[in-house]
Amino acid sequence: MVTDTGDLDIHQRIINVNNETSHIVLTLDGPRGNNAVRTKHLMDRLLWSHLTIGSGTAFVDSTWRTYSARQYTQARRFTESGSNTIHSPPQVPRTFLIGTDRRPTINPVDRSSSVSSSQIIGFEGYNVTLPQTNHSEVTIDPSVPIEYSRLVIQNAPGNVTSLRTIHGKRVEVDVDEVLQYRQPNVSITAVSDNRVKIHVEDPATNQPLGGRQVRLYGVDPNRTNPNGVAITDASGDVVGERTNTLVRARVQQDDWESPTGSVFYGQTVASRTFLPNVLLLERAHSLLETILLVAPLVFLYGYIRHFGLFE
Secondary structure, three states: OOOOOOEOEEEEEEEEEOOEEEEEEEEEEOOOOOOEEEHHHHOOEOOEEEEEEOOOOEEEEOOEEEEEEEOOOOEEEEOOOOOEEEEOOOOOEEEEEEEOOOOOOEEEOOOOOOOOOOEEEEEEEEEEEOOOOOOOOOOOOOOOOEEEEEEEEEOOOOOEEEEEEOOOOEEEOOOOEEEEEEOOEEEEEEOOOOEEEEEEEOOOOOOEOOOOEEEEEOEEEOOEOOOOOEEOOOOOEEEEEEOOOEEEEEEOOOOOOOOOOOEEEOOEEEEEEOOOHHHHHHHHHHHHHHHHHHHHHHHHHHHHHHHOOOO
């Protein structure tokens, strides 16, 4: 018997862009085993059917569906004399739980409105070991249920305000954490002929951002993590040897699951092309030739204007 008395801890992290709700990271934690939610855990876990976003603008479906069927198909009535007759029993429905969609979706409440830019870009969860056998009259195609442990919603029309249990009970959902979204500033400068520096800083405070992962093209960095990805130092810098005329730096965004601080930094890409030394010499030589050619003409023009030879 599954009731609404079970436990479910909900943590909602909001990531604001320009002071408006844009991304939601929702963590849901309830009774479970190490790698799965078993039937015995369902008795102690609060099961939800959908999440409400904003002022009823949109909702997120869960994996669960329910249907009702008569508990008995026929009954036999006995008399005192021992005779019996078969009767149709009273319409006493029994509710059954079944799993369907394994991928959560966000849907508009009003079909005339649009939440097309809103989408669930990531989710995690645990399979539910629940035997599922439909009644013969039920045409629902069951799937292995999944109890979501984390949902990441992009371009949300608001924060999650409540959830509905599978029995229809409304449960309020609070906002626990608010982060600001920023894209770091990235600059690429030459340190010497073949050495470059990539600098990463906060666009609002201009403070250097240390410990940021930077994927590089055209540069062999001096400092990397065990995975071979460059890491900015305390000054927000990555220094390395240039291996190509084109240098591209991609600063990785924060982890949705565990951002640090009060700011969520998104991904930023910067690039710069360095001209080869030979090409620079050729351009300098061409410029010198142009100066040598034009200088006498300029001098002659000035001489004529000064002495007025043609007046």
